[in-house]
């Protein structure tokens with residue numbers, strides 16, 4: 560009899576335990592390995608990245624906005640990191656070069672979104688370049704939301720005693736070694752909820768050697784640095800009730816002629832890549848996602864709520880989970896603006912327009928609902944006589960994702 564009672568008690572508590580523990584705690588890490596062209600990452604043996612892709616996916620991606628369009632963006636490093644952080648192109652975030660002169664912090668970085676959640680979110684930046692935290696994220700700046708990053712390692716490039724300049728910038732490689740090891744250690748011991756790891760050396764290797772055995776060799780070593788972080792994630796998942804998303808990408812490709820330069824709009828400079836361990840959606844598989852899609856994907860994985868006015872301005876969209884529409888284009892045709900898109904559902908899409916861009920100054924725009932469509936229709940015709948202007952912002956709000964597009968007449 561006693562035995563039976565114990566069995567009942569055991570089953571009872573067993574059920575409680577499984578009911579409370581089945582939602583694993585979610586964590587995310589995104590890594591930028593600077594300036595590795597897609598054709599190189601595809602050609603070189605990268606067992607860690609292959610293992611990540613096997614669990615989730617790999618795709619070629621792009622940077623540079625719309626070539627020749629309003630969102631055209633230089634394929635310059637800091638410009639592209641900020642495309643990732645803010646899910647917008649340069650016409651919005653306003654970082655035009657590595658000098659980072661006047662970022663427009665009204666377009667929130669993913670760190671500001673993370674720090675503004677109701678729940679406590681522990682953030683981390685492990686970066687071979689300090690400006691990523693101090694200028695792009697703008698830690699501690701009132702205009703960037705006065706946020707605090709919980710775990711940080713950066714600024715080693717300024718420590719000329721520990722990392723004196725070396726031939727071929729190998730001091731930067733040593734910094735990447737330290738950053739990747741320390742990031743792995745931080746994951747193992749502190750498990751921050753969201754972490755950005757930035758590795759610099761491949762950009763130096765490209766500028767000096769271009770396409771070369773040297774570049775190939777260090778691309779393979781980059782995979783070994785990522786392996787440290789991937790192993791730490793696997794350790795956490797095996798020993799703690801957590802599940803992790805990892806996203807690995809690069810900020811730009813390189814010139815086709817010799818692989819040394821970048822900044823322009825050539826196909827090799829614009830073409831990047833994304834690896835993730837999370838099952839991607841049809842959009843990821845069918846289209847070529849952009850660097851702007853990474854933050855919305857991490858936000859979705861982490862179940863972050865994004866303030867609406869911020870989300871209306873984001874150019875990117877999640878490459879995981881359900882989505883309705885992508886690749887929105889606008890074409891002026893006399894009195895009409897014709898909006899077209901790719902579709903993944905037949906959900907209703909509410910279409911809003913604004914003729915102001917007050918958001919740029921941190922103010923609200925008077926979004927007006929101008930119509931509705933089904934995602935599957937892939938088209939909406941807007942009659943401009945109802946709202947005369949030389950400038951329009953459109954916001955296409957589906958059930959599962961949004962898209963935005965600017966039009967100048």
Ligand SMILES: [Zn+2]
Nearest residue numbers: 593594636810
């Ligand atoms: Zn770069």
